[in-house]
Amino acid sequence: MPNNIDQIFKEFAEKLVLPADRLKPAIEKSRQVSEWAKRKIKSHGSFFGGSYRRGTDIPQESLKLHLLLSRKHYYDSNENSTKLLFFLKKRLSEDYHKPVINGGGTVVRLYSPPEAALDLLPTIRISSGGYLVPNGQGGWYKTNPGKEEALFKMKDDNSSGKFLKLAKIMKTWNINAGHPFDAYFLELVVYYRVNDFLKIYPDLVHSLFVSMRLFLPEFLNCPAAGEVISSGTGSGVRQTVLCEAERLTLDAVKETEVKNALAAWQSVLGGNFGAG
Incomplete structure (x- = not known):
């Protein structure tokens, strides 16, 4: 085991990716689905999006594939994204086992455990740049995966490779x-709030919880498409979990013995922290 907690954090974060044995079959399925979509529904191609493309994927997440559809699909569904999702689900069910609408009504999911779930997003290119994807309420959400990827890569380069790791660490805390x-x-909280990456990981995590507890808006803007992203919780829930996280991480950073610090951080990030 490394003799300092910062190194344990680094090694922990490096393992926070979609596992190859689950990712590889999902990528192969994405190729098959892309070809299927070109033949069956006249798609104009496909591309990856979501956390996998941004470089912030963690083992529990799915692989997102955008299916680029024509404006005809958009108008045939009366500009209703839910109708387009049901159309995609119905056509997929002709050739794939049990596709389901998932993600709060934003994707059609194909899942054959143990491979990673493949989430399909019917996607419409817009003239102003970027794309429209379902927003879960029958409407549309603007996104720009290519620009997201570039912005996140720039932030990571400027942080000497710490930004993406810190985002993954915080997402792991979120699940725990x-x-x-x-x-x-x-991810956007880390993107907007953390600029001093000279600190070691334990201090970065603790200081971010302090900042979040002191002030955190209900919404943040996606830097790539300008869309508003909800926190996903009410302010009362946020304050409760953030106060607890701030307390636990303060105790953890104060620990001088690696063994005790490791146990303290496991209470924050789960038992896999520092394991193996």
Whole structure:
């Protein structure tokens, strides 16, 4: 075991990716679905999006694939994204086992455990740049995965490789805490709030919880498309979990013995922290 907690954090974060044995079959399925979509529904191609493309994926997440559809699909569904999702689900069910609408009504999911779930997003290109995808309420949400990827890479380069790792660490805390925050919102908290990456990981995590507890808006703007992203929880829930996280991380950073510090951080990030 490394003899300092900062190194344990670094090694822990490096393992926070979609596992290759689950990712590889999902990528292969994405190729098959892309070809299927070109033949069956006249799609114009596909591309990856979500946390996998941003570089913030963690083992529990799915692989998102945008299926680029024509404006005809948009108008045939009366500009209703829910209708387009049901159309995609119905056509997929002709050739794939049990597709389901998932993600709060934003994707059609294909899932064959143990491979990673493949989330399909019917996607419409817009003339102003970027794309429209379902927003879960029958309407549309603007997104720009390519620009997101570039912005996150720039932030990571400027942080000497710490930004993406810190985002993954915070998302792991989020799951361990019962998922009180929307995962992308939490990525944006790290994107906007953390600029001093000279600190070691334990101090970065603790100081971020302090900042979040002192002030955190209900919404943040996606830097790539300008869309508003909800925190996913009410302010009362946020304050409860953030106060607890601030207390636990303060205790953890005060520990001088690696063994005790490790146990303290496991209470924040789960038993896999520092394991193996």
